[in-house]
Amino acid sequence: MLTYYQLFYGLILSSSQTLSSKTQLGFSGTEPRKIAVIGGGVAGSTIALRLAELGLDVTLFEQGPSLVNGPPICHLHAGGSFYREITDEQCLTLLNQSIDMMRVFPQAVNVRPTVIAVPIADSGSPFDILPRLKKLQKNYADLITVQPDKQVLGEPADYYCTFERSELEALAQKDLPEQITDNSDWLIPLAKHLDLDSVKYPLILVQEYGLSGFRFSATVSLAAQQMPNCQVKLNSKLVALSEQAGSKHWQLTIENQTNLTQEVLSFDYLINACGFRTGLLDNMLKAPRQRLVEFKAAYVAHWQHCQGHWPEVLFHGERGTPNGMAQLTPYPNGYFQLHGMTQDITLFKDGLVSSNAQTAQPELPSLYIDKIDKGWPEPVVKQRTQGAIQHVAKFLQAFSSARPAANPLFGAQQIPGDDPKLRTSDVSFYGDFYARTEIVKAPSALQAADTILQNLIAGGVIQQPISAHINQHYFPKTQSIDLKNVVELACKIAEQRGYPQDLALKI
Numbered sequence: 001m002l003t004y005y006q007l008f009y010g011l012i013l014s015s016s017q018t019l020s021s022k023t024q025l026g027f028s029g030t031e032p033r034k035i036a037v038i039g040g041g042v043a044g045s046t047i048a049l050r051l052a053e054l055g056l057d058v059t060l061f062e063q064g065p066s067l068v069n070g071p072p073i074c075h076l077h078a079g080g081s082f083y084r085e086i087t088d089e090q091c092l093t094l095l096n097q098s099i100d101m102m103r104v105f106p107q108a109v110n111v112r113p114t115v116i117a118v119p120i121a122d123s124g125s126p127f128d129i130l131p132r133l134k135k136l137q138k139n140y141a142d143l144i145t146v147q148p149d150k151q152v153l154g155e156p157a158d159y160y161c162t163f164e165r166s167e168l169e170a171l172a173q174k175d176l177p178e179q180i181t182d183n184s185d186w187l188i189p190l191a192k193h194l195d196l197d198s199v200k201y202p203l204i205l206v207q208e209y210g211l212s213g214f215r216f217s218a219t220v221s222l223a224a225q226q227m228p229n230c231q232v233k234l235n236s237k238l239v240a241l242s243e244q245a246g247s248k249h250w251q252l253t254i255e256n257q258t259n260l261t262q263e264v265l266s267f268d269y270l271i272n273a274c275g276f277r278t279g280l281l282d283n284m285l286k287a288p289r290q291r292l293v294e295f296k297a298a299y300v301a302h303w304q305h306c307q308g309h310w311p312e313v314l315f316h317g318e319r320g321t322p323n324g325m326a327q328l329t330p331y332p333n334g335y336f337q338l339h340g341m342t343q344d345i346t347l348f349k350d351g352l353v354s355s356n357a358q359t360a361q362p363e364l365p366s367l368y369i370d371k372i373d374k375g376w377p378e379p380v381v382k383q384r385t386q387g388a389i390q391h392v393a394k395f396l397q398a399f400s401s402a403r404p405a406a407n408p409l410f411g412a413q414q415i416p417g418d419d420p421k422l423r424t425s426d427v428s429f430y431g432d433f434y435a436r437t438e439i440v441k442a443p444s445a446l447q448a449a450d451t452i453l454q455n456l457i458a459g460g461v462i463q464q465p466i467s468a469h470i471n472q473h474y475f476p477k478t479q480s481i482d483l484k485n486v487v488e489l490a491c492k493i494a495e496q497r498g499y500p501q502d503l504a505l506k507i
């Protein structure tokens with residue numbers, strides 16, 4: 001009897017004149033090769049879907065009760081404008097990866113721009129940012145000339161635009177529009193509340209959109225359900241790992257987190273996508289690796305008096321100082337997510353740690369591990385959220401009436417190497433059958449998936465002819481997941497995790 005995989009590949013083979021009938025895609029011998037992905041965050045889920053969409057046999061193990069439950073994502077960095085300190089090259093990479101992310105996971109994107117302001121108190125100038133934006137705009141224009149289907153950020157001419165103080169003053173007098181018909185409409189609610197003396201001009205509007213963590217979680221869960229060759233094992237933690245002597249197989253000990261039973265399973269290729277705990281698996285293999293881990297948090301506030309369609313608003317500032325960047329991310333019905341890059345809001349004392357010669361796993365202070373594993377003390381939630389509200393209210397006085405509305409969105413993320421400013425990275429390999437993902441920003445997960453795919457081909461885990469098909473089968477099932485079903489499931493996920501459903505709704 002034909003297996004699912006043989007049927008799948010048989011279909012591809014029958015449609016291709018170039019492949020020999022003896023060639024079996026994704027096979028080495030007669031059995032499909034088994035791939036294990038450990039960690040169902042953004043990286044692990046994206047990689048599992050990428051491989052499963054091609055018909056490969058993938059098992060995704062996640063220790064938590066649902067997929068994508070790690071540190072938050074709210075912003076799609078389509079140009080890296082948050083990071084004045086990174087290279088233009090990283091910004092271009094983030095732009096291109098974000099465009100691909102929008103095409104694969106359109107359900108998770110909140111299409112509204114970001115307004116960037118440089119405060120008077122900051123030493124920088126808005127004019128420092130403009131040359132890079134011009135480069136990004138040109139890159140986007142060139143890209144869509146060659147690949148018109150990548151035009152997901154509107155017209156290149158509208159990728160960014162600037163607003164002088166006189167324009168803000170005029171916009172402040174306008175009525176709030178029911179619907180957005182022009183980029184300047186996004187500035188109206190901001191112009192009505194911004195202390196116009198607190199920032200330098202021009203303000204910059206850029207097409208950097210929002211990315212919903214809850215809808216991302218829902219999309220990958222629904223997509224995986226469509227593919228019988230993508231098994232998702234929730235509440236399943238990898239606790240031990242060994243290489244079967246001489247056989248090039250991995251033996252994984254998986255512990256069920258509900259009843260603590262263990263089973264030992266065998267796989268041909270292992271993908272470590274454990275986020276900030278990636279180093280624990282490296283240690284099991286005695287695979288050295290230099291990396292950083294940083295604990296950070298964002299806060300949820302409700303602003304009862306909120307009116308109009310808000311853009312995301314970013315006030316630049318020097319990281320780690322009391323004037324650190326302030327970020328206001330809008331959600332429907334008056335909810336906002338807040339970041340403040342100060343030690344009292346988003347950043348934490350001793351919250352950035354490094355690996356060393358003895359361990360590939362940077363050790364966070366136990367206080368932060370407890371926060372991740374057990375939650376936050378209520379007074380700290382209130383104090384930090386209130387601090388975040390006041391940080392934004394320095395520029396938008398009326399926002400001081402916003403109130404803490406939920407637990408923080410928080411977690412730790414890893415950064416490979418020793419540069420805490422690095423924002424683009426994807427995957428590294430150790431030996432022939434072990435990949436570890438090391439993404440700093442969510443959109444880099446797609447690059448990680450493609451690099452692993454190439455490694456699978458190069459290592460003979462899947463056979464060469466599949467490369468002829470990797471672009472034809474670019475997430476067709478994932479892309480077609482119905483938005484209505486995604487929103488419905490995302491609202492349930494938000495509720496189960498103790499957050500307002502409004503954070504899961506589409507803007």
Ligand SMILES: Cc1cc2nc3c(=O)[nH]c(=O)nc-3n(C[C@H](O)[C@H](O)[C@H](O)COP(=O)(O)OP(=O)(O)OC[C@H]3O[C@@H](n4cnc5c(N)ncnc54)[C@H](O)[C@@H]3O)c2cc1C
Nearest residue numbers: 039041042043063070071074075237238274275440441442
């Ligand atoms: C406060 C904050 C805000 C952020 N905002 C953004 C943003 O706006 N945009 C953006 O692009 N990025 C943002 N990031 C970064 C983003 O969250 C990370 O890039 C992303 O989560 C990394 O994904 P990952 O899949 O590598 O790791 P994770 O999301 O951490 O996933 C790893 C998974 O592995 C599981 N796991 C670990 N060990 C095991 C094991 N032994 N067995 C089984 N499962 C295991 C974990 O439970 C987890 O689900 C933010 C990060 C923080 C901290």
